[in-house]
Amino acid sequence: MSKKSHHPFSKGRQFKLLGLSKQDCIKYFFGGNAALAIIIIIGIVVFLGFNAFNFFPKYKDSLNLYRKSGQEFVDHSVKQYNSVFELKGLCTQARAYEIEERVGPLYRVVSVHGEFKSKAIKQASTERKELKRVESAFKSLTASKDADSAKLKQAQDKLDTAREALRKKLTSLLNNIDYDDLTIQSWATDEKYLEPIRASVVENIITGKKTAFIKEIEAEEKIKVAEITALPQMQALQKAYEAFNTPLFAMEGYTQPLADKASKIKAQGEKYETVVATKAALNQALKIANTPEKRAKAELDLKRLLDEEPNYDILTKPFYESIDDHQKVYLPLVEQVKLGMSLVPFDAEFQAVVSRDQISDIKEIQTDIYQALADERANIENWDHSKEYTIGDAMTGFFFGTEWITNSSWQDFYGILPLLAGSVFVAVLAICIAVPFSVGGAIYVNRIATKTEQTIIKPFIEFIQAIPSIVLAFFGYVVLGGLIQKYSQSDWLNWIPGFPAEGPYNILTAGLLLALMAVPTIFTLCEDALNNVPKSYKEASLALGSTNLQSVLKVILPSCASGIIAAILLGFGRIIGETMVVLLVLGGRIAIPTSFTDPAHSMTGILAQEIGEVDKYSLHWGALFMVGCGLFFIALTLNFVSQKILKKYSN
Numbered sequence: 307m308s309k310k311s312h313h314p315f316s317k318g319r320q321f322k323l324l325g326l327s328k329q330d331c332i333k334y335f336f337g338g339n340a341a342l343a344i345i346i347i348i349g350i351v352v353f354l355g356f357n358a359f360n361f362f363p364k365y366k367d368s369l370n371l372y373r374k375s376g377q378e379f380v381d382h383s384v385k386q387y388n389s390v391f392e393l394k395g396l397c398t399q400a401r402a403y404e405i406e407e408r409v410g411p412l413y414r415v416v417s418v419h420g421e422f423k424s425k426a427i428k429q430a431s432t433e434r435k436e437l438k439r440v441e442s443a444f445k446s447l448t449a450s451k452d453a454d455s456a457k458l459k460q461a462q463d464k465l466d467t468a469r470e471a472l473r474k475k476l477t478s479l480l481n482n483i484d485y486d487d488l489t490i491q492s493w494a495t496d497e498k499y500l501e502p503i504r505a506s507v508v509e510n511i512i513t514g515k516k517t518a519f520i521k522e523i524e525a526e527e528k529i530k531v532a533e534i535t536a537l538p539q540m541q542a543l544q545k546a547y548e549a550f551n552t553p554l555f556a557m558e559g560y561t562q563p564l565a566d567k568a569s570k571i572k573a574q575g576e577k578y579e580t581v582v583a584t585k586a587a588l589n590q591a592l593k594i595a596n597t598p599e600k601r602a603k604a605e606l607d608l609k610r611l612l613d614e615e616p617n618y619d620i621l622t623k624p625f626y627e628s629i630d631d632h633q634k635v636y637l638p639l640v641e642q643v644k645l646g647m648s649l650v651p652f653d654a655e656f657q658a659v660v661s662r663d664q665i666s667d668i669k670e671i672q673t674d675i676y677q678a679l680a681d682e683r684a685n686i687e688n689w690d691h692s693k694e695y696t697i698g699d700a701m702t703g704f705f706f707g708t709e710w711i712t713n714s715s716w717q718d719f720y721g722i723l724p725l726l727a728g729s730v731f732v733a734v735l736a737i738c739i740a741v742p743f744s745v746g747g748a749i750y751v752n753r754i755a756t757k758t759e760q761t762i763i764k765p766f767i768e769f770i771q772a773i774p775s776i777v778l779a780f781f782g783y784v785v786l787g788g789l790i791q792k793y794s795q796s797d798w799l800n801w802i803p804g805f806p807a808e809g810p811y812n813i814l815t816a817g818l819l820l821a822l823m824a825v826p827t828i829f830t831l832c833e834d835a836l837n838n839v840p841k842s843y844k845e846a847s848l849a850l851g852s853t854n855l856q857s858v859l860k861v862i863l864p865s866c867a868s869g870i871i872a873a874i875l876l877g878f879g880r881i882i883g884e885t886m887v888v889l890l891v892l893g894g895r896i897a898i899p900t901s902f903t904d905p906a907h908s909m910t911g912i913l914a915q916e917i918g919e920v921d922k923y924s925l926h927w928g929a930l931f932m933v934g935c936g937l938f939f940i941a942l943t944l945n946f947v948s949q950k951i952l953k954k955y956s957n
Contacts, residue, residue: 354935361928365720366700368925371579372717374618374691375572379625380565381717382685383632387557389678390550390643393668397547397646400656400664401540407658408534411496415503415523418495421488422480423507429479433472434511440468469512476511480504539654549646553639560628560635567624569716574616622691629686636683640676647672659800704932710896710907712916712926720929722936727898728813728906733882735817735902740824740881741874747825748832753858771826775886778819782891787815794903804901811893813902819891820881828877835869836862872951879944883937885910909933 326334372378406413427434444461481504485495506519534540595601652669656662707721751763787810793799794807807814839862847857863870893905894915913930920926 354931358928358931358935361932362697362700364925366695366697369695371575375575376568376622376625377717379689380568382682383561386679386682389675394547394550396664396668397543400661401543403658403660404656405531405534409530412527414495415499419503422483422503425483426476426479426507430475433475437468437472440465472512473508476508539651542649542651546646546649549642549649553642556635557639560631571621578615618691632686640679724896724898725907725909725912729882729908731899732813732816735813736820736881737878739821740828744825744828745832748829752833752836767829768826779886779890782815782819787811787891790815804903807903811891812905813899816888816892819887820884824877824881827880828873831873832870835866839865868951872948875944875948879941883941885914889914909937
């Protein structure tokens with residue numbers, strides 16, 4: 307007689323575990339998973355909040371010391387200086403780019419020659435060393451009195467052989483080096499110079515002397531540059547540059563002594579704050595001291611502390627007294643700006659696109675420059691070191707500030723706006739690129755493609771998701787960025803806003819890579835949405851005489867629109883949370899971008915870049931965690947909206 311099964315799930319036996327039925331165990335198991343997820347989210351919120359909660363009070367104190375030390379006063383005059391310095395720089399850049407454009411391919415010959423030489427030297431180091439050794443031996447022999455003709459001939463033959471070996475090596479190497487191998491792609495010049503450059507490099511490395519080719523190029527370039535700089539608009543630019551530059555020396559002479567004084571005052575203030583913190587710690591140690599020795603040590607340490615607060619009323623007097631001196635450098639500054647603006651050739655014809663952009667920038671600044679200078683003058687006159695920053699000011703400075711300056715010997719500023727702008731710019735560009743390909747691909751694969759096409763296309767799209775982000779980042783860093791910079795220089799693409807790109811790493815480079823990463827996510831979710839549309843919808847549409855394409859566009863897509871929108875939002879969340887790509891190829895410039903080819907920085911990038919270099923619980927530490935809180939909030943909002951849309955769709 308066989309034994310009955312005693313398996314807990316077997317029929318005829320009711321399963322019990324700690325008094326719970328099978329259904330209760332399953333319910334509590336999955337309910338426990340949900341509760342664990344909630345606990346983890348709460349833990350993350352608490353963790354972020356704990357590390358960020360004290361940031362705004364600390365930032366307020368930092369800003370107050372910045373004001374009380376006089377550094378804020380100095381920065382008002384520094385902003386005036388920088389405004390005029392920017393005008394000077396734009397004149398310089400416009401002039402330089404125009405010279406480069408008018409000189410043409412000749413302009414970069416020497417630069418290309420130098421890079422070709424550098425690459426060849428690295429790869430022919432063994433042959434160069436041998437030639438130097440043989441040359442040294444030959445020189446020693448010729449200087450010797452005992453050298454006979456046979457030995458000299460033998461040494462000469464060795465020298466000729468070494469030179470020929472190096473020549474063959476260099477020729478072989480240089481024949482395989484082209485403009486595409488240049489580190490700076492914009493250095494490429496006319497093809498007619500390529501072979502002469504190679505020959506000149508060989509001769510230059512072997513002889514160590516400047517070749518006739520380079521001498522001729524330099525002479526020809528010098529003549530052309532002289533002709534260009536003699537043009538009326540170039541002369542005008544030079545005079546404008548001199549007008550802008552003239553008052554800067556006086557402004558610098560006024561500002562520098564005050565800056566030195568402000569730095570010393572701030573050092574005193576920081577020392578006092580350190581003393582206050584140390585005193586509080588010693589008082590706490592005194593309270594908990596459990597032996598007479600520990601108590602005596604704490605009391606002695608307290609007596610040694612010098613806790614006299616700096617008298618900022620006395621220390622800041624020189625700043626108030628310097629207001630009249632500022633007026634003496636301010637008025638000539640304004641007059642020279644007016645003179646420089648009158649000299650800028652706004653209506654002149656410039657051949658270089660970048661030069662025209664620089665002149666256009668000067669014209670745009672013209673409308674605001676005088677007001678900006680006057681505003682800073684008013685700030686100097688109304689400056690009050692005793693007026694304290696509030697928590698509200700600190701919050702406003704963080705959320706709407708345009709400067710992110712850390713580890714500065716002057717003053718740290720934490721403004722999240724350029725980081726947020728960089729993240730949003732690159733994410734919007736990426737999603738605009740990704741959506742047509744991913745949604746269009748999902749529609750085609752799911753509703754139009756044949757079975758064979760589905761078998762080929764779908765795995766390839768989904769495979770992209772398996773590629774590590776660091777691999778895509780390396781591809782962008784090494785290949786894609788260079789290609790974008792190179793082809794953006796093409797004349798037939800000059801009509802595109804932002805072209806030519808100023809560098810290989812920018813919003814466009816990062817956006818293309820992030821779009822590629824988002825495509826599989828959006829594609830898969832869109833497919834799921836399309837699959838959830840009842841087949842009867844399509845059948846009814848076809849029965850009424852619609853074509854397959856009409857059924858897809860007018861019946862199926864409207865039916866799953868909410869699902870597609872949710873897919874796009876989740877793809878957007880995937881993009882904005884990416885770190886490695888933006889860290890490597892976004893450019894790392896902390897400024898609000900004005901074009902999709904501008905370098906930028908992102909919220910995720912700044913966290914990855916700086917978190918490892920920050921002291922725990924410092925002001926900088928708190929700022930980074932506030933950025934993390936911002937990212938968490940954005941991700942949470944996107945997921946919440948997506949869930950709401952999906953809920954609506956499912957119902």
